[in-house]
Amino acid sequence: MVSYSYSSSNLLSSFVLCVVLVANAFQCFTSDATSTLMVDGSPNSGRPIPNTFLGAFFEEINHAGAGGLWAELVSNRGRFEGGRGSGSPSSIYPWRVIGNESLISVSTDQTSCFERNKIALRMEVLCNGPKSCPPAGVGVSNPGYWGMNIEKGKKYKLVMYVKVKASGPVDLQVSLTGSVHRVNMVSIISFSAMTDNNFSKWTKVEGILESKATNHNSNLQITTTTRAILWLDQVSLMPLDTYKGHGFRMDLFKMVADLKPKFLRFPGGCFVEGYYLKNGFQWKNTIGAWEQRPGHYGDVWKYWTDDGFGFFEMLQLAEDLGALPIWVFNNGMSVGGEEVNMSALSPFIQDALDGIEFAKGSPSSKWGSVRASMRHPEPFDFRFVAVGNENCFPHHKYFKFYDAIKRAYPEIRIISNCDGSKTPLNHPADLFDFHIYPNNSMDMFSKYSVFDKTSRLGPKVFVSEYAVVKDDARNGTLLAALAEAAFLIGLERNSDIVHMVCYAPLFINKNGRYSWIPDAIAFNSHESYGTPSYWVQQLFSESSGAIYLNSTLQTSSNSIVASAIGYRSSQDSKIYLRVKVVNFGSEIEKLRITINGLSSNVQQSRSTKTVLTSSNKMDENSFSQPNKVVPRKSALENASNNMVVSISPYSVTSFDLLV
Ligand code: AHR
Numbered sequence: 001m002v003s004y005s006y007s008s009s010n011l012l013s014s015f016v017l018c019v020v021l022v023a024n025a026f027q028c029f030t031s032d033a034t035s036t037l038m039v040d041g042s043p044n045s046g047r048p049i050p051n052t053f054l055g056a057f058f059e060e061i062n063h064a065g066a067g068g069l070w071a072e073l074v075s076n077r078g079r080f081e082g083g084r085g086s087g088s089p090s091s092i093y094p095w096r097v098i099g100n101e102s103l104i105s106v107s108t109d110q111t112s113c114f115e116r117n118k119i120a121l122r123m124e125v126l127c128n129g130p131k132s133c134p135p136a137g138v139g140v141s142n143p144g145y146w147g148m149n150i151e152k153g154k155k156y157k158l159v160m161y162v163k164v165k166a167s168g169p170v171d172l173q174v175s176l177t178g179s180v181h182r183v184n185m186v187s188i189i190s191f192s193a194m195t196d197n198n199f200s201k202w203t204k205v206e207g208i209l210e211s212k213a214t215n216h217n218s219n220l221q222i223t224t225t226t227r228a229i230l231w232l233d234q235v236s237l238m239p240l241d242t243y244k245g246h247g248f249r250m251d252l253f254k255m256v257a258d259l260k261p262k263f264l265r266f267p268g269g270c271f272v273e274g275y276y277l278k279n280g281f282q283w284k285n286t287i288g289a290w291e292q293r294p295g296h297y298g299d300v301w302k303y304w305t306d307d308g309f310g311f312f313e314m315l316q317l318a319e320d321l322g323a324l325p326i327w328v329f330n331n332g333m334s335v336g337g338e339e340v341n342m343s344a345l346s347p348f349i350q351d352a353l354d355g356i357e358f359a360k361g362s363p364s365s366k367w368g369s370v371r372a373s374m375r376h377p378e379p380f381d382f383r384f385v386a387v388g389n390e391n392c393f394p395h396h397k398y399f400k401f402y403d404a405i406k407r408a409y410p411e412i413r414i415i416s417n418c419d420g421s422k423t424p425l426n427h428p429a430d431l432f433d434f435h436i437y438p439n440n441s442m443d444m445f446s447k448y449s450v451f452d453k454t455s456r457l458g459p460k461v462f463v464s465e466y467a468v469v470k471d472d473a474r475n476g477t478l479l480a481a482l483a484e485a486a487f488l489i490g491l492e493r494n495s496d497i498v499h500m501v502c503y504a505p506l507f508i509n510k511n512g513r514y515s516w517i518p519d520a521i522a523f524n525s526h527e528s529y530g531t532p533s534y535w536v537q538q539l540f541s542e543s544s545g546a547i548y549l550n551s552t553l554q555t556s557s558n559s560i561v562a563s564a565i566g567y568r569s570s571q572d573s574k575i576y577l578r579v580k581v582v583n584f585g586s587e588i589e590k591l592r593i594t595i596n597g598l599s600s601n602v603q604q605s606r607s608t609k610t611v612l613t614s615s616n617k618m619d620e621n622s623f624s625q626p627n628k629v630v631p632r633k634s635a636l637e638n639a640s641n642n643m644v645v646s647i648s649p650y651s652v653t654s655f656d657l658l659v
Contacts, residue, residue, distance in 0.1 A: 033555075033556045033557070033590075034590040034591065034592050034644060035553065035554060035555035035556070035557060035560060035589060035590065035591045035592070036553070036554045036555075036591070036592045036593075036594060037551055037552070037553050037554075037562050037564070037579065037581070037591060037592070037593050037594070038551060038552045038554070038594050038596065039550075039551040039564040039577070039579065039593065039594065039595045039596070040549060040550040040551065040596055040597050041549060041564075041566065041577060041595045041596060041597045041598040041659070042596065042597025042598070043597075043599060045549065045550050045597060046547040046548050046549040046550060046566065047496060047547065047548055048545065048546075048547055048548070049492065049495040049543050049544065049545065049546050049547070049548050049565065050460075050495060050499040050500070050544070050545070051262055051544055051545040052262045052263050052324065052499055052500050052544065053262065053492075053495060053498075053499070053500065053501065053540075053543050053544040053545070054259070054260070054261060054262060054501060054502070054537065054540050054541055054543055054544050055261045055262050055263035055264060055265060055323060055324075055326070055500055055501070055502040056256055056259060056261035056263075056264050056265070056321070056323065056502050056503075056506055057264075057265040057266070057269075057464060057465065057502040057503065057504050057505070057506055058264060058265070058266045058267065058314065058317070058506055058507075059266070059267060059268040059269035059270075059271050059504065059505055059506070060267055060268065060269075060271045060281075060298060060301070060305055060309070061268070061269060061270075061271060061301045061505050061507075061514075061515060061516055062301070062505060062507055062508040062509055062512065062514040062515060062516055062519060063303065063507075063508075063509035063512040063514065064505065064506060064507035064508070064509070065267075065305065065309040066145070066303070066304075066306065066308075066309065067144075067145030067146070067509050067512055068145075068249070068252060068507050068509050068523065069248055069249055069252045069253065069256075069309070069317075069507065070248070070249070070308055070309035070313070071238055071239050071242045071247055071248065071249040072236060072237070072238055072247070072306070072308050072309075073144045073145075073148040073149075073156070073220065073237040073238065073239070074142050074144060074220060074235050074236055074237050075094050075142060075143070075144050075145050076092070076093065076094060076095065076142075076304065076306075077234055077235050077236050077306055077308075078112075078114070078117060078120075078161075078233045078234035078235060078291070078306070079117060079119065079294075079295050079304065080092050080095075080108045080119045080120070080121050080233075091108075092106065092108065092121055092140070094142065094143055095121070095140045095141065095142050096140065096141050096142075096143070097138075097139075097140055098136075098137070098138050098139050098140060098141055098221065098223060099127070099133075099134065099137075099138030099139070102126065102127075103125070103126055103127045103132075103133065103134070103138045104123060104124065104125050104126060104127070104138040104139070105123075105124040105126065106121065106122065106123050106124075106140060107121075107122050107124075108120065108121055108122060109122050109231075111163075111231060112161075112202075112231075112233045113161065113163075113202035113233070114161075114233065114234065114291060114292060115292075116285075116292060116293070116294040117233075117234075117291075117292070117293075117294050117295070119233075120163075120231045120232065120233040121140065121231065121232045121233065122229065122230075122231050123138075123139060123140065123229070123230045123231075123232070124229050125138055125139075125224055125226065125227050125228050125229070125230065126227065127225070127227065128225075128226060128227035129225060129226070129227075130225060133224075133225040133226075134225075135225075136223060137171075137173060137223030137224050137225040138223060138224065138225075139221060139222045139223035139224055140221070140222055140232070141177075141219045141220065141221040141222075142219060142220045142221075142235070143217075143219050144218070144219070144220070144237075144525070145509065145511070145512065145525070146509070146511035146512060146524070146525065147216060147217035147218065147511070147524075147525045148176070148217075148218040148219065148220065148237070148525065149216045149218070149525040149526035150176050150211045150213075150214065150215050150216075150218040151211060151214045151526075152211055152212065152213050152214045153210070153211065154210070154211050154239060154240070154241060155208050155210050155211075155239075155240040155241075156176070156208065156209045156210075156211070156237050156238065156239055156240065157206070157207075157208055157236075157237070157238045157239075158174055158189070158205070158206065158207045158208070158209055158235075158236070158237050159204065159205070159206050159234070159235075159236045159291075160174075160204075160205050160222070160232060160233075160234065160235040160236070161202050161203065161204055161205070161232070161233045161234050161235075161291070162199060162202070162203055162205050162230060162231065162232060163199065163200070163201065163202045163203065163230070163231040164199040164200065164228055164229070164230050164231075165200065165228060165229040165230075166227065166228030166229070167227075168226075169226070170199075170224055170226040170228045170230070171224055171225060171226055172205075172222065172223075172224050172230070173188060173189070173221075173222070173223050173224065174188070174189050174207065174209070174220070174221070174222050175188035175189070175209075175220075175221050175223070176188075176209055176211060176215075176218050176219070176220060176221075177215075177218060177219050177221055178213075178215045178217070178218060178219075188209075189207045189208075189209055202231075202233070208240075209237070216524075216525050216526040217525065220235070220237055222235070234290075234291045236290070236308075243320060244320060246313070246316055246317075246320060247308070247309070247313060248317060248320070251523075251527075251528050252507070252521065252523060252528055253317075253320070253321075255521050255528060255530060255534070256321060256521070257321055258538065258541075259534075259537050259538060259541055260322075260541040260542075260544070260570075261321055261323045261502070262322075262323055262324065262544045262545075263318075263323050263324040263325070263326050263384070263500060263502070264314070264317060264318040264321060264323040264324070264325055264326065265326040265328060265386070265464050265502055266314045266317075266318075266325070266326070266327065266328065267281050267311075267314055267328070268281065268328060268389055269328070269389055269465075269504070269505075270300040270301070270335045270389065270390070271298050271300060271301060272328050272329065272330050272388070272389050273300070273330060273333060273334045273335045273388070273389055273390075273391070274298070274299055274300060274330075274334050274335065274336075275299040275300050275334060275335045275336040276299060276334055276336055276338060277330070277332070277333075277334040277338045277340070279296060279297055279298065279299040279300075280330045280334060281296075281298075281330060282296070282330070282351075283310070283311040283329070283351070283355050283358075284351070284354070285307060285310075286307040286310025286311050286312075287310055287311055287312050287358070287370060287371075287374065288370065288373075288374070290306075290308045293306065293307045293308070293310060294307070295307050300335050301515050301516075302513075302515065303512075311327075311355065311358065312358075312371065312374050312376070315359055315376075315380045315382070316376070318380070319380060319381070324381060324382075324383055324384065325359065325380060325381075325382055325384070326384040326385070326386060326415070326464075326500075327355060327356075327359070327382075327384070327385050327386070328385075328386040328388070328389050329348075329351070329352045329355060329385060329386070329387070329388070330348065330351070330388065331348060331352075331387050331388030331391065331393060331397075331398075331401060332344070332345055332348040332388075332397070333388055333391040333393070342396070342397065342400075345397060345400055348401075349400055349401055349404045352385065352387075352401060352404075352405065353404060353405065353408055354366075354367050355367075356382065356385065356405070356408070356409055356412060358370060358371050359371070359379070359380045359382040360379040360380055360381075360382040360409075361379065362379070363377040382412075383411070383412060383413055384412070384413045384414075384415060384430075384431075385405065385412055385413075385414060385415065386414075386415035386417065386433060386462075386464075387401050387402070387414060387415065387416060387417060388417050389417065389433075390417060390433075390435060391417050392416075392417050392418035392419070393416075393417065393418070395426065395427045398416065398427055399427065401414075402414055402427070402428060402429070413430035413431065414428075414429055414430050414431075415429065415430065415431045415432065415433050415462055415464075416429035416431070416432045416433065416459065417432075417433050418432060419432065419434060420432040420454070420455070420458050420459060420461075421434060421450065421451060421454050421461065422453075422454070424455050424457070424458045425459060428459075429459040430459055430460065431459050431460045431461065431462040431499060431500070432458075432459050432460075432461060432462065433462050433464050434461055434462065434463045434464070435463075435464065435465040435466070435504075436450075436463065436465070436466045436487075437465070437466070437467055437468075437469045438468055438469070438483075439468075439469060439470045439471050440468065440470070440471040440472050440473075441468050441471075441472050441473070441477075441479045441480050441482070441483035441584075442483070443468075443483075444466075444468045444480070444483035444484060444486070444487050445482075445483040445486045445487070445584050447487050447490065448486050448487055448489065448490035448561055449490055450487075450490065451490070451491070451494040451497060451498055452490075452494065454494070454497055456496065456497055460497055460498070460499040460500075461494075461497050461498040461499065461500075462499065462500040462501075463491060463498060463500065463501040463502070464500070464501075464502055464504070465502070465503075466484065466487065466501065466502075466503060466504065467480075467484065467503055467504055467505075467518065467533065468480035468483055468484060468518075469517075469518070472618065473517075473518050474517070474518065474618070474620060475517050475518050475522075475531070475620050475622075476517070476518035476519065476520075476522075476531025476532055476533055476534075476620055476621070477518075477532065477617070477618050477619065477620055478532045478612075478613065478614050478616075478617050478618070478619050478620075478629050478650060479617040479618060479650065480518065480532070480533065481531070481532030481533045481535065481536045481612070481629075481652075482532075482536075482582055482583075482584055482612075482617075482650060482651070482652055483584065484503070484533055484536055485536045485539065485540075485580070485582045485612075485652040486561045486582045486584060488501065488536065488537075488540050489561050489562065489563045489580060489582060490561070492540070492543055492548060492563050492565070493548070493563055495543075495548055503520050503533060503534075503537055505519045505520070506519065506520050506521060507519060507520070507521050507522075507523065508521070508522050508523070509523060509524065510522050510523065510524050510623070511524045511525065518531055518533060519531065520533055520534040520537065521534055522621075522623075524623065527623055527626075529621050529622070529623065529626035529627075530621065530626075530630070531620065532612065532619075532620070532621065532629045535612050535629070535630055535631050536612065536652060538631065539580060539610065539612065539631065539652060539654050540580075542565070542567045542569070542570075542576075542578060543565055543567070545567075546565040546566060546567035546578075547565060547566040547567070548563070548564075548565055549564040549565060549566055549577070551563065551564045551579075557585065557587075557589055558585075559583055559584045559585025559587075559589065560581060560582060560583050560584070560585070560589050560591070560647065561581070561582050561584075562579060562580060562581040562582070562591075563579070563580055564577060564578065564579045564580075564595075565577070565578050565580075566578075566659075569656075572606075574606070574658060575658075575659055576656045576657060576658055576659065577595065577598075577602070577656075577657040577659050578654055578655065578656050578657075579593055579654070579655040579657070580652065580653070580654050580655075581647050581652070581653050581655075582651075582652045583647040583648065583649060583650065583651050583652075583653075584650070585649060585650075586649045586650065587649055588646050588647065588648060588649060589646070589647040590644060590645075590646055590647075591644070591645050591646075591647055592642070592643070592644045593642075593643055593644075593645060593655065594641070594642045595641045595642070595657070596641075598641060598659055600659055601640070601641055601659075602639050602640050602641050602657045602658065602659055603639070603657075603658040603659070604636070604637070604638075604639045604640070605658065606658040607635070607636040607639030607655070607656060607657045607658050608633050608634065608635060608636055608655075608656045609633070609634060609636045609645070609653055609654065609655050609656070610631045610632065610633040610634075610653065610654040610656070611631065611632055611634075611648060611651055611652075611653045611654075612629065612630070612631045612632075612651060612652045612653075613629075613648045613649075613650055613651035613652075614628060614629045614650075617650040631654075636655060636656075636657070639655075639657055639658075
């Protein structure tokens with residue numbers, strides 16, 4: 001384990017003025033005291049870090065899924081219900097009407113063919129033909145989630161349900177445009193809806209739109225120039241180039257995949273619970289044919305989701321990422337303080353058991369067969385469930401879930417929501433969940449040792465949400481990320497007990513009405529970038545399954561923390577030693593790294609150093625400067641078993657030494 005010895009010398013007396021390394025950089029000083037990191041690299045020292053160490057947490061927050069990773073382009077594709085659940089007035093928002101009141105009247109009614117989603121959009125077209133209708137027709141248009149990203153040469157699959165009442169043939173055109181009235185039209189398909197064919201009943205219309213131009217702020221328009229009454233429902237437009245055709249937006253999928261997450265926690269967070277229980281995530285409403293899903297209003301983060309990105313898709317996402325799914329289920333408690341009493345708990349327990357069967361049951365089981373019907377007959381590699389989110393349950397209720405799950409699935413590992421970091425839990429669990437959101441970076445930096453004294457006899461630790469928020473975190477500053485890096489080094493050091501860790505939240509759609517900053521990945525309709533916190537996670541992506549090496553840091557500085565691991569690189573399959581050092585102070589730190597016990601020497605060739613820093617500790621990334629704070633890799637000229645390195649102020653550095 002790392003241990004510390006602090007010299008008693010006066011820190012200030014040992015500083016000398018140094019050259020400014022980066023243009024407009026900090027006024028930097030170098031401490032002439034050299035710290036030493038002694039790493040024991042002997043073959044039998046160290047211990048394995050769990051394979052599951054670093055993962056990702058997907059929550060439907062900030063339009064992470066709806067209007068984000070889930071590539072569906074149409075917003076409010078068929079609920080037309082104002083986004084507040086049944087009983088509230090219907091609304092076609094964000095659909096807009098094309099044509100004034102003398103030409104078209106748009107409303108909603110309850111005539112849809114979808115039983116769990118009865119509201120349809122009704123357009124009564126009052127004009128008829130080129131003389132009274134505008135040349136481009138009248139109808140409705142959908143802007144997607146703050147603009148659809150339509151790219152030249154790409155194909156988009158349209159599906160919609162239409163019913164028509166008219167006295168003759170009705171033309172129907174579907175187009176992608178730069179703005180209303182087909183200005184900057186990028187694609188169009190036409191249908192002829194005849195009243196004497198089956199358009200007089202609900203008809204599924206499908207087509208492929210191929211884009212002739214790029215427009216990141218496009219609209220989908222459905223128009224006609226014929227007098228008729230038309231009903232629309234479940235209108236979907238999906239890009240064909242999603243990851244493996246599974247519906248995940250490519251750039252966002254890749255950013256998550258680059259973190260090499262070994263698990264995926266989902267779907268929340270508070271999203272699971274709902275402010276009111278009725279608005280929590282009810283997985284059974286999110287599976288099966290997308291058209292049949294009722295969707296729901298997530299009343300904690302306050303937006304509607306059509307649940308196209310449902311339970312199945314999240315399991316699929318985990319599989320595609322090569323990550324183990326961790327399902328957080330609703331345990332009968334809500335954010336708003338509802339808690340079902342003992343007699344009403346059974347449906348929640350049954351729901352959890354059914355969900356597990358859906359994920360891992362045989363294709364002949366009741367719920368496994370539903371999964372199989374969604375073209376996934378093989379069970380998912382499903383091993384973990386969490387009993388609720390952020391609600392340390394009265395134990396007699398927790399036991400009900402625990403017993404029922406362990407009885408049916410003894411191999412499933414159960415995560416409790418009670419904090420066992422200071423005092424042991426008084427109930428059985430395989431892991432306990434731990435969330436930490438300090439309000440400033442120094443506070444997070446000091447949490448480096450938070451699990452040093454945690455009992456080694458109880459359940460393992462799952463740090464399923466961590467991040468600096470508020471004061472100096474803003475939209476995601478370098479300083480906050482450095483504090484998180486120090487915290488992660490502390491977790492690595494305690495990885496005999498800390499088995500899993502993931503940052504929160506993962507995503508933010510910057511165009512949307514979002515509720516939580518900072519986040520790991522920011523995006524709009526067509527661009528994305530990582531915050532410094534995202535890049536810190538990448539520096540830890542080799543830690544899962546690596547060997548944690550014993551090391552000792554001798555320093556008079558209270559600004560640096562360090563750790564060392566041995567790992568096999570996924571890029572060249574060679575063995576490397578990675579030393580990570582966080583400098584949380586404003587001076588350059590000199591560090592001697594001494595590696596003992598290696599059977600071969602550190603090789604200079606291919607040894608590198610990767611530094612995450614910037615000219616100002618409050619720097620952030622943005623769409624205009626997405627690479628302002630990103631790791632920079634360079635050759636490590638003086639790589640050896642005994643070397644002195646300079647650690648930049650406000651930085652995290654990863655030394656990767658080929659051995
Ligand atoms: O990560 C955002 C929220 O923070 C989560 O939904 C909740 O679990 C926590 O309070």
